[in-house]
Amino acid sequence: GHVFKLEDYRPSDYLIPRTSLDFRLSPDATRVTAVLTVERREGVAASAPLVLDGDGPTLLGVAIDGQLLSEVDYQATPDQLTIPTPPAAQRFELRLETEVAPSSNEALMGLYRSNNVYCTQCEAEGFRRITYFLDRPDILSVYTVRIEAPHNEAPLLLSNGNPVESGTLADGRHYAVWHDPFPKPSYLFALVAGALGKVAGSFTTLSGREVELGIYVEPGKERLAGYAMDALKRSMKWDEEAFGREYDLDVFNIVAVSDFNMGAMENKGLNIFNDKYVLADEETATDADFANIEAIIAHEYFHNWTGNRITCRDWFQLCLKEGLTVYRDHEFSADQRSRAVKRIAEVRTLRAHQFPEDQGPLAHPVRPRRYREINNFYTATVYEKGSEVVRMIRTILGAELFRAGMDLYFERHDGEAATIEDFVKVFEDVSGRDLAQFALWYHQAGTPNLAVSSSYNAAAKAFTLEIEQSVPPTPSESRKRLMHIPLAFGLVGDGGKPVAWAAVDGAIVEDGVIHVRKRRHTVRFSGVSERPSVSLNRGFSAPITLSVQQKADDQIFLASHDSDSFSRWQAFNTLLTDALIAAFRQVLGGKEPAFAARLAELAGRIAGDEALEPAYRALALSLPGEADIARDIGKGIDPDAIFAAREALARTIAEANRQVFSALYDSLADKGPFTPDAASAGRRALRNILLDYLSLLPEGAALAAQHFNAATNMTDRTAALTVLAHRHAGSREAEEALAAFEARYRGDALVLDKWFQIQAGVPGRQTVEKVRALMQHPAFSIANPNRVRSLIGTFSSANQTGFHRADGQGYRFFAEIVLEVEKRNPQVAARLATAMRSWRSLEPIRQDKARQALLQIANAENLSADLRDIVERTLA
Ligand code: DPP
Ligand code: ZN
DSSP states (O other): OEEEGGGGGGOOOOOEEEEEEEEEEEEEEEEEEEEEEEOOOTTTTTTTEEEEESSSSEEEEEETTTTTGGGGGEEETEEEEESSSOOOSEEEEEEEEEEEEGGGGOSEEEEETTTTEEEEETTTGGGGSSSBBEEEETEEEEEEEEEEETTTTOOOEEEEEEEEEEOOOGGGEEEEEEEEEEEGGGOOOOOEEEEEEEEEEEEEESSSOOEEEEEEESSOGGGGHHHHHHHHHHHHHHEEEEEEEESSSSSSEEEEEESSSSEOOOOOOOOEGGGGTTTTTTTTTOOOHHHHHHHHHHHHTTTTTTTTTBSSSSSGGGGHHHHHHHHHHHHHHHHSSSHHHHHHHHHHIIIIOOOOTTTTTTTTSSSSSEEEEEEGGOIIIIIIIIHHHHHHHHHHHHHHHHHHHHHHHHHHHHTTEEEEHHHHHHHHHHHOOOOOTHHHHHHOOOOEEEEEEEEEEETTTEEEEEEEEEEETTTBBOOOOOOOOOEEEEEEOOOGOOOOOOOEEESSSETTTTEEEESSSEEEEEEEEEEOOOESSSSGOSSOEEEEEEEHHHHHHHHHOOOHHHHHHHHHHHHHHHHHHHHHEEEEEOOOOOOOOOHHHHHHHHHHHHHHOHHHHHHHHHHHHHHOOOOOOHHBBBBHHHHHHHHHHHHHHHHHHHHHHHHHHHHTTTOOOOOOOOOHHHHHHHHHHHHHHHHHTTTHHHHHHHHHHOOOOOHHHHHHHHHHHHHSSSSSSOOOOOHHHHHHHTOOOOHHHHHHHHHHOOOOTHHHHHHHHHHHSTOOOOOOOHHHHIIHHHHHHHHHHHHHHHTTTHHHHHHHHHHEEEEEHHHHHHHHHGTTTGGBBBHHHHHHHHHHHHHHHHHHTTOOOHHHHHHHHHOO
16 A cells, blocks of 8 residues: 655645535435635646545536546546546636445545534544545535435434524425635534434533524434533533633534544534433443543544644644643543542553553654554654653643643644644743753654662762663664653652752753653752652653552552652552562462562552542552553563463452451442442442452352342442452352343443443453353444444453463454455454564464464455554564
């Protein structure tokens, strides 16, 4: 396939300042008339051909300035429309008639049908499936859209911008016209038509403008959109307060659909959402679902400024909008909930998804320089690491200069298609700093490591840190440059108090941050009157790995006393990880794993520490996942041994803390009616992790069954069901609970996704057969991305012992299903296939089986560009 390269960027010869679209909707043959005002760019020769992008629309006719072209005047292929000799005038009108079939569009890109509702998804390159266009983000156009359909089939007709006209026509048909005054790239175009229920709201902006809000859902589900509406209003208010950003149209609409490739899409004034991220009440949604809804509603809304008003020059700049918008939604959630807890959760996610990507064959810079298929770059690196890079800018500049830089960014680039260079420049301009070395975070792949050791000289009152940075090689980048790493730190003394120093040399240290810029720094603190424990990378100030020469005593001390709550959590998590890695080696050596008694004691103390938020305690008690442990071990992975080590530690902690956990479990039972707020969710999280431990003790299955039966909300119900299915698989209690859950939610596809997910996650070799059987369940559909992700995605990316069965059956099944999904939906198949990205870290026997499965996919005929790209890079 073609490789797109950043350095090949050049502006197009033509612009399209105005786009007018007319849709005659029909499931199998929708007519689209596009009238484009085409303008030759200043300085471009009149002989320059006009070349538009396409992806299979049926072309019915082409006219220029009202004159129908004959077929010798243009060349059309499925992916290109060329007009070799456009008019000499600088500006002309191009009219295109195309036909598309939404009902047979299973790729869910372009115009398609979901539950009989017409909807669109155009990012990144879906618009070209509707009509030929300059389908690139630097072509900004003002759109007017007319939609016509039979009233009974599609009473609701929506597009971007503001409604300007609507009316009835003959034969039960009607139409609506929408106009979006803000020039936008084609990937932000959207259309929705169908029969939907509406939840209405309104918002008064900072400057007093009234905005009409609408959330549209499947009729009958309106009641489930209340939380999303509330989250939307809070997002709008927060963006005014935190970033001075006001909404700019008269209406803001959100539509929930059930077939959607991503989480949601930020189309201007008309966000389209995967219904999973809109619909919620306590009966059907977990606390995690509520938190996701809040975050994604905010994320898409925030795109209105970071993505829509200022968009990307080209797709290499994807992180310009995504990394920044993730940073904004993280800050929003931190302000709405608990900042400390939110930060820990973010870091866990980053480590679980971005670190393995950065450390494997799919590693790429936050701003890539090459791609074959842009759909494959909506990655944890672009999103999550991209957000961390923005956070580091704020750490380096401080809150005020960061805000000044953001203000300048909005002022300078509003209405433009910008680049990462533009973004970095505003912060250089407001601060006077040189961020050239810092900008390597955008350009260089790989997770940097800092090796740190410390020493204290009591006589000289000197404390010294030896810091050495390295960046591991990644595909096609074997030599790395030295990075600028802002390392937040603290010297912690008796009882957790900060230890003072008189002077420091060896690196720039400001506001609690060591600016690591060279390969080695010897940082000397003088006038230090007691031996401190050093707390490093506080708040996770940089997305790096640390190799610290630190005694277990120091870690235990920090896990109890560090005043930085992230680092305190980190210290305990490091102790757990070290113990689990040692236990893994014991299991491999045929021994029973053993754990230091003080680890379990510390777990008990954290669980019962009333000074700590319950949500924080829940996060501390949740052991590193099997995949986290595998990542930290790095190679020679035997998932069965990791599983055994982890179960042994959980059991040790449970047995040592039986009384404390049990009493605490009882005291945390929900009193009063359900509320989805962070504090209540935190109490449920703590109680449910305690259940997880207690379920390992005698009577554990009975306790979990009781928890399941007494549950009054989905959080508790799924927590108990998970414990039963995963820890007591095959027991009467587990079977009864699974059956009861299925019966209760038979008609609710989104809730049954949880049932699929829980069963796909059951550890052990038998699960592959169970997953295969569940594909025959009436609620499963291989055409629906949510179903596929719940069942197949969970099995392949979250079931270490099931998927990585030593005999390769998990991989074989997976290859077969990926190829099956690929026939309809290449994007979803390619995403699934990334589950194989860490195959080289497996022990040799599994590695060989994994390679065979990858080859099976690679050798299939007519592979899509999406899947081919992932599989070939994974095998390279
Ligand atoms: N809809 C996806 C997101 O918001 C891609 N833009 O991240
Ligand atoms: Zn986004």
